Amino acid sequence: MFSADDHRFMQQALELAKRGLWTTTPNPRVGAVLVRNGEVIGRGYTQPAGFAHAEVAALEDARKNGHDVRGASIYVTLEPCSHFGKTPPCATALIDGNVARVIAAMEDPNPLVRGQGFDALRNAGIEVRCGLLEAEARELNLGFVSRMMRRRPWVRLKAAASLDGRVALANGVSRWITSEDARRDGHAWRARACAVLTAIGTVRSDDPMLDVRLVETSRQPPRLVLDARLEIALDTKLVQTAKSGSQVTIFTAEDNPVRAAELGARGCEVVQIGARQGKIDLEALLLELGVRQINELHVESGPGLNGAFVASGLADEILLYVAPCLLGPGQPIATLAEIGSLSERKILEFSDVEQIGPDVRLLARIGELGWLKEK
Numbered sequence: 277m278f279s280a281d282d283h284r285f286m287q288q289a290l291e292l293a294k295r296g297l298w299t300t301t302p303n304p305r306v307g308a309v310l311v312r313n314g315e316v317i318g319r320g321y322t323q324p325a326g327f328a329h330a331e332v333a334a335l336e337d338a339r340k341n342g343h344d345v346r347g348a349s350i351y352v353t354l355e356p357c358s359h360f361g362k363t364p365p366c367a368t369a370l371i372d373g374n375v376a377r378v379i380a381a382m383e384d385p386n387p388l389v390r391g392q393g394f395d396a397l398r399n400a401g402i403e404v405r406c407g408l409l410e411a412e413a414r415e416l417n418l419g420f421v422s423r424m425m426r427r428r429p430w431v432r433l434k435a436a437a438s439l440d441g442r443v444a445l446a447n448g449v450s451r452w453i454t455s456e457d458a459r460r461d462g463h464a465w466r467a468r469a470c471a472v473l474t475a476i477g478t479v480r481s482d483d484p485m486l487d488v489r490l491v492e493t494s495r496q497p498p499r500l501v502l503d504a505r506l507e508i509a510l511d512t513k514l515v516q517t518a519k520s521g522s523q524v525t526i527f528t529a530e531d532n533p534v535r536a537a538e539l540g541a542r543g544c545e546v547v548q549i550g551a552r553q554g555k556i557d558l559e560a561l562l563l564e565l566g567v568r569q570i571n572e573l574h575v576e577s578g579p580g581l582n583g584a585f586v587a588s589g590l591a592d593e594i595l596l597y598v599a600p601c602l603l604g605p606g607q608p609i610a611t612l613a614e615i616g617s618l619s620e621r622k623i624l625e626f627s628d629v630e631q632i633g634p635d636v637r638l639l640a641r642i643g644e645l646g647w648l649k650e651k
Contacts, residue, residue: 278408282379285309285316285351286408290381292321292330293353293416298493299324301470302569304384304420306330308352310338310345310375317343324495331356331366335373349377353413355384355406358393367393371400380406381413385424419470419571422592428562429470429573431590433582434462435609436597442606443579448481450607456490457633458597463490465595469497469574471565475581476503485513486576487521496522497574500565502556502581504529510542518543527556527564558590583611586622589643594624596638 278286292307300306300322308330310318318341320333328336331352338345356366356378370378378397383406384390394404414421419430436454437443444450452459466472467488474486479501486499499514499522506528508515518524524544528536529551536546549564550557565573575585585591596609615621628639 278379278405281314282351282408285311285349286353286379286381288316288319289330289351289353290409290412290416292319293413295321296323297416298467299495301325301495301571302420302423303329304354304417304571306352306354308334308350310334310343310348310350312343312345312348317341317348318345326363329357329363329366330354332363332369335369346374347376348373349379350375351379351408353381353409353416355380355382355389355391356393356397357384357386357389358396365393365396367396370397371402375402377403378405379408380404381408382406382410385421387424417571418592419573423566423569423571426566428559428566428590429570431562431573431575431585431592432465432469432595433575433577433585433591433593433610434465434595435582436462436599437609438599438601438603438606440602440604441609442603443609444607445603446605446607448607450482453601453603454597454599454635455633458599458635458637460490461632461637462595462597463488466497466574466576467491467493467495469572470570471498471500471572472574472576473500473502474575475577476501476505476507477580478577479503479508479512479514481578483513484576485517485521487517498523498525500524501526502561503527504551504554504556506530506532506535506539506546508539510538515539515542515544527561529554529556555584558584558588562590579608579611582609586610586642587612591642593627593642594638594640596640597632598636598638600634 289307289309293305296305306322308320318334318338320330322330358365358367397404422430472486514524526546527549550560624640627641630637
């Protein structure tokens with residue numbers, strides 16, 4: 277169905293899309309390659325929200341270099357949008373540019389677009405083909421797809437552990453189990469997230485900043501804290517940097533206007549949300565984050581919150597750095613209920629394994645991804 281050249285040009289579009297890995301949120305990461313007579317005449321990828329999408333960037337790149345885009349083919353990793361958002365529809369730009377052919381990796385899961393961009397192009401006499409390297413395109417935008425189809429972000433639990441699965445000593449000490457290389461890589465994953473989440477227990481024990489420091493980034497993700505009883509101390513790093521750093525939002529189950537005002541005066545946003553058995557309702561939290569256009573949620577917390585996400589079926593993958601050391605008794609990656617049979621075990625699937633310095637990075641998917649195919 278698709279030629280070797282088609283694959284080559286779409287692969288180039290996917291590589292361009294990766295350039296927006298840290299910057300396009302809440303929009304999807306999209307790349308586009310404009311081709312005429314077998315030669316690339318324009319390249320583009322989606323810019324930060326409010327600026328040019330990939331298709332428009334590719335058209336502008338071609339014209340800037342004196343190329344005629346009429347009759348060209350464009351390879352794009354996502355269906356061109358057909359609605360007005362912060363920018364005009366990309367499908368309209370392609371129609372106005374008189375391109376001859378659009379090859380897309382995947383249909384846009386956004387209900388405002390789904391199939392309508394293709395329909396507009398076909399109605400204008402443009403040849404449309406879809407499905408080339410679709411799996412690769414979806415991988416780049418699992419968070420966006422999740423928000424569009426499930427109304428909640430893709431949830432990634434990050435942890436660093438010893439070879440015997442301990443994320444901290446029994447007394448809570450955890451710095452540092454893994455190497456600086458692994459920590460730097462972890463900051464790169466923070467940078468791509470739309471928000472970084474922790475719980476009050478981790479704030480008390482580690483006093484984290486949750487910002488991106490070990491890699492260069494043009495964007496700091498918002499920092500989120502689960503604090504059911506609004507107990508966060510005013511002298512923590514998160515509260516102290518709420519005005520000078522990225523947004524700090526504290527989700528609580530308690531109606532405490534005085535405490536909320538104290539935190540608000542220091543730059544923190546306090547949001548009351550539903551609770552279950554005295555703890556934040558994680559499903560309600562994720563739906564709220566979906567409304568806030570969070571695509572990828574990066575969770576850096578302790579075994580309690582990790583276990584709660586896994587047990588509730590709301591975690592999508594675990595990003596685990598394993599160090600070549602043994603700690604003995606200590607804290608596990610996730611606190612889970614005891615099971616009586618191996619048939620009850622939680623089955624995961626490794627999607628990526630890579631050595632990072634002396635450590636190993638594992639990416640393990642949790643649960644079925646059948647929802648990706650839903651319409």
